[in-house]
Amino acid sequence: MQLLVLAILIVGVVAANAFTVSQIKYQNEALEHHNTLRAAHCSAPLQLDNNLNTIAQNYADYLAARNIFQHSNNGYGENLYMTSSSA
DSSP: OHHHHHHHHTGGGOSTTOOOHHHHHHHHHHHHHHHHHHHTTTOOOOOOOHHHHHHHHHHHHHHHHHTOOOOOOSSSOOOOOOOOOOO
């Protein structure tokens, strides 16, 4: 479940296993930063899971294409976040 949370945090960088150099770099930097924060709280580091990243990206694409915002029922668990501005 923790891996899905991380995958959703970096969901914008995965495109059906077609990773670009900048996407891989972003993923690794985000993971490194996340694991630094985890280490400060004596938590074990996480690892990226390309399959899980792909599942998360596909679901994000599904939501965006339909302009909806809802949890899936895929059994992985997830955290969704949205923000807006009054401007």
